[in-house]
Amino acid sequence: MKLGYLFPGQGTVRVGMGGWLRRRPVARDRLDLVDALLDRPISPLCARGPLDRLVATEHAQVAVTACNLAALAVLAEEGHAPAVVAGHSVGELSALHAAGVLALADTVRLVETRARLMAAVGERGGMRAVMGLPVERVEELAEAAGAPGEPVVVALENAPGHVVVSGSPYALDRLTALATDASKVVPLQVGNAFHSPLMAPALPGWAAAVRAAAMREPRVPVVPNVTGEPTTDVATLREALIGQLTGRVLWTRTVAAVDAFASGVEVGDSKVLTGLSRRAEARCLSMSDPATLRRLAKAVAA
Template sequence: MPAFLFPGQGTVRVGMGGWLRRAAAAKQVFDAADDLLSEPISPLCAKGPLDRLVATEHAQRAVTVCNLAALAVLRAEGHEPELVAGHSVGELSALHAAGALDLEQTLRLVETRSRLMAEVGGSGGMSAVMGLPVPEVEALAAAAERDGEPLVVGLENALGHVVVSGAFPALERLARLAPKVVPLKVGNAFHSPFMREALPGWERAVRAAPMREPRFPVVPNLTAQPTTDLAVLREALIGQLTGRVRWTETMTHALPLGMCVEVGDSKVLAGLARAAGVRCLSMADPTTPRRLARERAT
């Protein structure tokens, strides 16, 4: 069985979930989400506008609903994973896939997370540093930060693809130190000390959420180690708000399985997986369930 990988906030686009909404199992998820969330998400996914869709409070909800809809299609076809992981907010989808969170609780948590993170003040951002290993990026970030202007590695996406997160002045200094830096269009400095303001509310929400022992291992962002220990998963879910996404290491656990599936309307994680030598299909391709069925039959 493959690993199921669930994308995060940076994968939103107008029209996302289009083919999924035509599938009966997925449509049930969209309809349930439109009823449970504070405002319907399906129209925003389908028609935008883009500036509203990419805003943190909407983007996290949109990508999560698409993830859960794609999962519903796979399950309707009889596909289950051996291992799950989610990139950033995608970790909530992974916990749902493993049975630790039900649909309603997953949506409640993503709504809380997106609201708390959108409300964080400050002037922070994120940039991708290309072509350098993590230790070098860590050293450059340390050289660029100043008192009151933190800069940390927020995402280890792949070898030579590291994202730093922190204060804008520190990001500007880093851009003069590193050979190739690409600013990212995000609402704030996620996975950094900038998110501490949101942490108390997030911790209360996660600790209050009913969770069950997962049916198969989950790889949390914070530890990058597969586990079914509910206490570990809960603490990791809290800590990842300000902690690092260790995606490169996460992919090492998918490699022995031979293949993985990006479960959402995105091909970003599939690309990162292939860069790590892991064969990966994407549910952005409507033929993926049939391809999986053919492979299971052989």
């Protein structure tokens, strides 16, 4: 049975995250190692909050990555290995580590850098999920709602009927008023307009950090967010990682690429990607489900 590892992003953080992982020695060791690599340990904030600090960009990206890496260690201990990997937004860095492209310390360092640079942009915008509309219709709404100095774009193609827009608060309000044919428009609890032109101030520092990082040829294909196509080319992976800071996350296409030749496993402490995969009629199990490891063991044995 071939497995496709899917790593969640920062929208999955919550107080108490990683609790089940700390009951596994190998995962606890990995969480402790990540804490040791950070300027400030993230585990206490994951365990006890407060939520407003945990969801802040500079903490959320590190928190979800720590859980992703701990869950990856559990799968390795169980004898599993991926045939293909992908990660949602900041989760792409976890995927690159799982594929052998980035060493653990470099992964943690890049995530910490990404979070710091994005947080330093300041609160310039937000994000909203537009439910029940195809991406083409949401693109029309974004074009109609945008204005000079007040952009709004499609940021995440998460699943059929689940599109996230990102941009200026004023443009987001106009888009919400125009989207009378949507089943609902939901504001997301994020600190800024990620995957939009408003992240451009962070791009030079991020590009410099990514280009300076040591990257090795991947052991398995990686599906970058901005292409949705599997690749083993290091130069492509490097440029895709830079581009996704302001570029669109093509998650629907990414899930389809993984599902074409592997069964998905959401590697972390989240069920969000599992839900999105099911909306796209793709196979996926969440490691947050206690039954998942037993199911994987049975499937491999069969």
